[in-house]
Amino acid sequence: MTSRYPAIAADITALFAERDTHAVEVAVLQPADPFLDMAGEDLRRRIFLTESETGKTLCLRPEFTIPVCLDHIASQAGTPRRYSYLGEVFRQRREGGNEFFQAGIEDLGDRDTAAADARSLADAHALLSLVLPGQPLAITLGDQTLFEAVLAGLGLPRGWRMRLARAFGSAPMLEAALADLANPPRNNQLSGPVATLVLDGDAEALAAHIAAGMEEAGLS
Incomplete structure (x- = not known):
């Protein structure tokens, strides 16, 4: 060494x-x-x-x-x-x-x-x-699969599920993500349906929604 x-x-x-x-x-x-x-x-x-x-x-x-x-x-x-x-x-x-x-x-x-x-x-x-010789050690077990199942059961948008899943095992990251979830940043430029599709990360549905709106407005 x-x-x-x-x-x-x-x-x-x-x-x-x-x-x-x-x-x-x-x-x-x-x-x-x-x-x-x-x-x-x-x-x-x-x-x-x-x-x-x-x-x-x-x-x-x-x-x-x-x-x-x-x-x-x-x-x-x-x-x-x-x-x-x-x-x-x-x-x-x-x-x-x-x-x-x-x-x-x-x-x-x-x-x-x-x-x-x-x-x-x-x-x-x-x-x-x-x-760490001589130091008492304790083991805490968790199950990320179970945690992700809970997130899926809550019906959260895909983007939020992914962020919370990445925070599994880190209390500071989880607290920060939950704080943002409780007080989401406001974005007046996105309509309700568009904001939902963006948060859900559903690019295909978002593209279809935008295309329908453009067709309705007579845009190519």
């Missing part, structure tokens, strides 16, 4: 080796679109963006999961397979540094979901016990 790594880095990589993982390295500079597609535009203000000579939007890696999974797909590696990583990630934050280390395991392709979930909890507990 180089001097840039934390002192406990060697112990972390040894733990990963004991837990039957394949250590991977990920390029620091990554395509930005996969991160924005998965995490939404809210992430844009928290990552460091740049542009290539060809106009492609790039960013300093804000986390490891997406690039590790993309590399797995590109390599056409078989599953089940477990990857481990340790390295710097870069995010703009209101408090603390913008560069910090992230360590983790991506456990891919095990058809026994319950066993994979239990193994992931055991991996996380082992890692935290290593870096």
Whole structure:
């Protein structure tokens, strides 16, 4: 390990080796679109963006999961397979540094979901016990599928369901989304039906609604 790594880095990589993982390295500079597609535009203000000579939007890696999974797909590696990583990630934050280390395991392709979930909890507990010796640890479980089912049952527009689902597991993000939902910004430029279709993200129905209005007004 180089001097840039934390002192406990060697112990972390040894733990990963004991837990039957394949250590991977990920390029620091990554395509930005996969991160924005998965995490939404809210992430844009928290990552460091740049542009290539060809106009492609790039960013300093804000986390490891997406690039590790993309590399797995590109390599056409078989599953089940477990990857481990340790390295710097870069995010703009209101408090603390913008560069910090992230360590983790991506456990891919095990058809026994319950066993994979239990193994992931055991991996996380082992890692935290290593870096926080003597500290009492507690585990809180949640189910995003159940949360998304509740959102669907509420009949919320698709755009709001997606935003709330992305906030699952983060109390600050969820509180901010609920505050916006309780007091939606007013936009006098959109009629009621159009505003509803925009919030729902139904591009096909929105196009049909606009086309009908144009035809009624005699516009080509």
